[in-house]
Amino acid sequence: xxxxxxxxxxxxxxxxxxxxxxxxxxxxxxxxxxxxxxxxxxxxxxxxxxxxxxxxxxxxxxxxxxxxxxxxxxxxxxxxxxxxxxxxxxxxxxxxxxxxxxxxxxxxxxxxxxxxxxxxxxxxxxxxxxxxxxxxxxxxxxxxxxxxxxxxxxxxxxxxxxxxxxxxxxxxxxxxxxxxxxxxxxxxxxxxxxxxxxxxxxxxxxxxxxxxxxxxxxxxxxxxxxxxxxxxxxxxxxxxxxxxxxxxxxxxxxxxxxxxxx
Amino acid sequence: xxxxxxxxxxxxxxxxxxxxxxxxxxxxxxxxxxxxxxxxxxxxxxxxxxxxxxxxxxxxxxxxxxxxxxxxxxxxxxxxxxxxxxxxxxxxxxxxxxxxxxxxxxxxxxxxxxxxxxxxxxxxxxxxxxxxxxxxxxxxxxxxxxxxxxxxxxxxxxxxxxxxxxxxxxxxxxxxxxxxxxxxxxxxxxxxxxxxxxxxxxxxxxxxxxxxxxxxxxxxxxxxxxxxxxxxxxxxxxxxxxxxxxxxxxxxxxxxxxxxxxxxxxxxxxxxxxxxxxxxxxxxxxxxxxxxxxxxxxxxxxxxxxxxxxxxxxxxxxxxxxxxxxxxxxxxxxxxxxxxxxxxxxxx
Ligand SMILES: Nc1ncnc2c1ncn2[C@@H]1O[C@H](COP(=O)(O)OP(=O)(O)OP(=O)(O)O)[C@@H](O)[C@H]1O
Ligand SMILES: [Mg+2]
Numbered sequence: 303x304x305x306x307x308x309x310x311x312x313x314x315x316x317x318x319x320x321x322x323x324x325x326x327x328x329x330x331x332x333x334x335x336x337x338x339x340x341x342x343x344x345x346x347x348x349x350x351x352x353x354x355x356x357x358x359x360x361x362x363x364x365x366x367x368x369x370x371x372x373x374x375x376x377x378x379x380x381x382x383x384x385x386x387x388x389x390x391x392x393x394x395x396x397x398x399x400x401x402x403x404x405x406x407x408x409x410x411x412x413x414x415x416x417x418x419x420x421x422x423x424x425x426x427x428x429x430x431x432x433x434x435x436x437x438x439x440x441x442x443x444x445x446x447x448x449x450x451x452x453x454x455x456x457x458x459x460x461x462x463x464x465x466x467x468x469x470x471x472x473x474x475x476x477x478x479x480x481x482x483x484x485x486x487x488x489x490x491x492x493x494x495x496x497x498x499x500x501x502x503x504x505x506x507x508x509x510x511x512x513x514x515x516x517x518x519x520x521x522x523x524x525x526x527x528x529x530x531x532x533x534x535x536x537x538x539x540x541x542x543x544x545x546x547x548x549x550x551x552x553x554x555x556x557x558x559x560x561x562x563x564x
Numbered sequence: 565x566x567x568x569x570x571x572x573x574x575x576x577x578x579x580x581x582x583x584x585x586x587x588x589x590x591x592x593x594x595x596x597x598x599x600x601x602x603x604x605x606x607x608x609x610x611x612x613x614x615x616x617x618x619x620x621x622x623x624x625x626x627x628x629x630x631x632x633x634x635x636x637x638x639x640x641x642x643x644x645x646x647x648x649x650x651x652x653x654x655x656x657x658x659x660x661x662x663x664x665x666x667x668x669x670x671x672x673x674x675x676x677x678x679x680x681x682x683x684x685x686x687x688x689x690x691x692x693x694x695x696x697x698x699x700x701x702x703x704x705x706x707x708x709x710x711x712x713x714x715x716x717x718x719x720x721x722x723x724x725x726x727x728x729x730x731x732x733x734x735x736x737x738x739x740x741x742x743x744x745x746x747x748x749x750x751x752x753x754x755x756x757x758x759x760x761x762x763x764x765x766x767x768x769x770x771x772x773x774x775x776x777x778x779x780x781x782x783x784x785x786x787x788x789x790x791x792x793x794x795x796x797x798x799x800x801x802x803x804x805x806x807x808x809x810x811x812x813x814x815x816x817x818x819x820x821x822x823x824x825x826x827x828x829x830x831x832x833x834x835x836x837x838x839x840x841x842x843x844x845x846x847x848x849x850x851x852x853x854x855x856x857x858x859x860x861x862x863x864x865x866x867x868x869x870x871x872x873x874x875x876x877x878x879x880x881x882x883x884x885x886x887x888x889x890x891x892x893x894x895x896x897x898x899x900x901x902x903x904x905x906x907x908x909x910x911x912x
Binding site for chain 1: 615616617636637638639643644646648650651652653654663664667668711712715
């Protein structure tokens, strides 16, 4: 079949789709190593834009903010999301209403969430800054962590909890030594997912950051820079962020596969 | 001597279902006690009440004379081997077995020694470093057993311990469990719905039916002298001949008389019951004639199905290998005989 006309056509379409998806990214990565500052000419391989990036105080400050927001919102969302997943799973009577409430932040458009959070913070007269971005990111990260952990709990064998208690363990010991270790890969996978989502989140951060440069995150910094055209520095930055995200996602997927396969 | 376990009038309801309905039992020290019953008869529920995972709605459970009805599972000197084994998937075989001893805060050296000894007993020492998903079904079963036994409980509860094994391994493990129980001297209470298994392993059997006890006795007692028609039907094979009870016997619909020794109803609708292996070819105290309808060879014995005018169901008898040499063929007329003392009578 692969030699037939139809087979070749399918391969061609497939190649075109992949090209459409990945050629722009490849170009971006390539240009980040271009010695010339112009996107129109290749003048040789160079890492000068990466060096320039590391000299740029504004970018480094934004990167620091992003890491703070991602780390803090991931930590809080992982704790609350795991507790929520377990709590919902342990409930005897399933309620569709609660399910919908938990997963809504994943589906509601970011712009709606952004406006809602902005109005909420202004209404309560909460001064905005990094802490409000963290709170805002917790809102959607919580839903994602909860979803990943619940997927694992669906196949969790609760009889091992009874076995632990039967063997003399208290409730706390059972959680620490049996339940958490068994669902740990799913918790870590959820946390990694939350972290990556938080790192490149723009709209919500933009709306809840408040005025001033102090709480600018990396996506906001890129947005600010890009208004004066795409500089090779931005290409280098994008390449770095993409690399880090890919590593995190690959890690999350491997952990998740291991939990589901167990 | 005082029994280890005393169950007094225990009741457990789930909504409108009464899973266990007023069960009272005394289980002696060192017994191998089987709870036998059909699916849904309340075996697991009763066992879970002994382990502490279910609270009775009424009644008491005593262990060595002390009331443990409200004691949580982790404070009972009783261990349960789960039907699904419930091994900890993230721990090795040795860690699984050590867990219960760590909960008792035993010294490390003692834990190591007892785990090794236990694994030796169940022949799992070479697999001590493996995880449960790297074991076969039979090996997992032995890990579950070792994990519960290593704590040296007063009573070990086993829920369908051999349920997940294939027929051949089951047969081996039945004898293995019995040997192990003898070796460790711990009281075993085992749940099963397999009557052969109960007969082979247990020294006492309780038959449960819809949450109530039907009969309690030794394997020989429940097999030879079933207390009720249900028990007679549930354990082993049984021929039932419906008819009309009279003093000393039962009148069959064709006018024939079945003589019965022992007590039973003396009037009204009734059934006479006789085991297939108690019936011989040739006349006896009770005699029926009929035509051979089917033969089934089982290796050790030959089963004959004989159609008689006395009953709608064919009568089954079992001939030993020796007798089978001269067995009648299909369609031949035969005379069947058996003794009055091998016959029981139950209300219909
Ligand atoms: N947690 C529960 N909630 C509601 N009903 C239950 C519960 N546990 C048991 N039952 C009911 O109680 C009855 C006895 O159940 P149990 O599990 O004790 O039976 P069993 O003898 O162990 O059966 P099997 O041989 O199928 O395991 C059944 O009718 C069952 O549906
Ligand atoms: Mg059961």
